[in-house]
Amino acid sequence: MTDAARHHAQSLDQEDPLAGVASRFYKQPGVIYLDGNSLGLLSQHAEAAVLGILNDWKQFAIQGWTEGVHPWFHLSRKVAGLLAPLIGASATSIALGESVTVHLHQLIASFFQPSVERNGILIDDLAFPTDRYVVESQLRLRGLEITDHLKVFASDDGQTFDEAKLINALADRRLALAVLPSVLYRSGQLLNMKRITEAARQSDVTILWDCSHSVGVVPHQFELDGIELAVGCTYKYLNGGPGAVAFLYVHPDRLVQHPGLAGWFGCDPTRQFAMESAFHPAPDAGRFLLGTPQILSLAPLLGALQMIQQTSMQAIREKSLKLTGFLREHVQARLSHNGVAIVTPFDDSRRGGHLALRHPHAAQLSLALRQKGVVPDYRPPDLLRLAPVPLYTSFSECVRAVEILEELLRTGSYLETSADGLVT
Numbered sequence: 001m002t003d004a005a006r007h008h009a010q011s012l013d014q015e016d017p018l019a020g021v022a023s024r025f026y027k028q029p030g031v032i033y034l035d036g037n038s039l040g041l042l043s044q045h046a047e048a049a050v051l052g053i054l055n056d057w058k059q060f061a062i063q064g065w066t067e068g069v070h071p072w073f074h075l076s077r078k079v080a081g082l083l084a085p086l087i088g089a090s091a092t093s094i095a096l097g098e099s100v101t102v103h104l105h106q107l108i109a110s111f112f113q114p115s116v117e118r119n120g121i122l123i124d125d126l127a128f129p130t131d132r133y134v135v136e137s138q139l140r141l142r143g144l145e146i147t148d149h150l151k152v153f154a155s156d157d158g159q160t161f162d163e164a165k166l167i168n169a170l171a172d173r174r175l176a177l178a179v180l181p182s183v184l185y186r187s188g189q190l191l192n193m194k195r196i197t198e199a200a201r202q203s204d205v206t207i208l209w210d211c212s213h214s215v216g217v218v219p220h221q222f223e224l225d226g227i228e229l230a231v232g233c234t235y236k237y238l239n240g241g242p243g244a245v246a247f248l249y250v251h252p253d254r255l256v257q258h259p260g261l262a263g264w265f266g267c268d269p270t271r272q273f274a275m276e277s278a279f280h281p282a283p284d285a286g287r288f289l290l291g292t293p294q295i296l297s298l299a300p301l302l303g304a305l306q307m308i309q310q311t312s313m314q315a316i317r318e319k320s321l322k323l324t325g326f327l328r329e330h331v332q333a334r335l336s337h338n339g340v341a342i343v344t345p346f347d348d349s350r351r352g353g354h355l356a357l358r359h360p361h362a363a364q365l366s367l368a369l370r371q372k373g374v375v376p377d378y379r380p381p382d383l384l385r386l387a388p389v390p391l392y393t394s395f396s397e398c399v400r401a402v403e404i405l406e407e408l409l410r411t412g413s414y415l416e417t418s419a420d421g422l423v424t
């Protein structure tokens, strides 16, 4: 790597408006962390929020539900209020309490209402496995044969989608629902949610978006864009911590829907402790909650969102595009002759927050990089994902990561690494 590349990176770091934010995260000295699209780092804010909730538990015990700095009974709605501006939604359209998987089950159980004519669900062949498992099990629960009622939209190249073809597939009159990703978890392709949603509505198909790989790194305007249903992870770019609760979103016009799966935390909060046997759903998206929200997993998310609130999604997206664009240029210049291909779309409007590289020995490269202090992740069979996170990754770290990868490829030393067993 040339000195020019390092100097260029340093000057980009100097003019980076988010550069100061990195010091609020716990970064291991000497480690370049490029895996924030799997698990975001712990921030001081998240840590303080967890300690605050633990302290309330210590001090108030059962009364912590209604007393303390953040009474637990209202915590899910409070966190919804912090998340709302990041996704362009009203707080009342958002609920947080379970994993993405459970929220997907809930929204399909609530909004998939097969009729004689329309009784199919569309999913894509690159979907995150849990999305597919959920859709198939929901069809089975209704007694609908997978072979007849599941339509799988296939990618032409095994990495990305042609949006026009996807829109065409959504025009199928037998479909009632589609489950699609905002950003493809492998290639990092960003889909035009507004365009696809509008086209699907013309065909009366509701889309349930999985925004796990876009929330916190790509700004959303759910309400303006007419997004009807969505879910998303909070432990990736939102830095909510391992197992942090996910969110679900329901457009205000669809909030009249009775939950397919009912639980006591879906009750109208003003009546919940009346302990009635009749279920009276909450007026907001909280009606889709099930049991007691996971307070100790909401806590770090509360702190993480309070920190993000001090920045802006626009600044985050601008830096993210610069980082992935910068990384791409260096990968192209230094690694393309070493058998590395970039599968993430180049166009800014089609790129999420990470860069996916293809190499036949991606698993060994991923492990060898970790041994050298660079943390990427690996997705079988041959993808190495690098996520430079705008809140805590610098341009200089991107240059250094490419230097290390180049050295591994040049010397072939990664071939000595055994990739048997679990590779995350």
Ligand SMILES: Cc1ncc(COP(=O)(O)O)c(C=O)c1O
Pocket (backbone or CB within 6 Å): 098, 099, 100, 101, 102, 128, 130, 131, 181, 185, 210, 212, 213, 233, 246
């Ligand atoms: C796109 C996508 N959907 C769903 C999930 C699963 O989320 P959860 O474990 O909260 O159910 C993940 C997890 O990484 C994901 O990347």
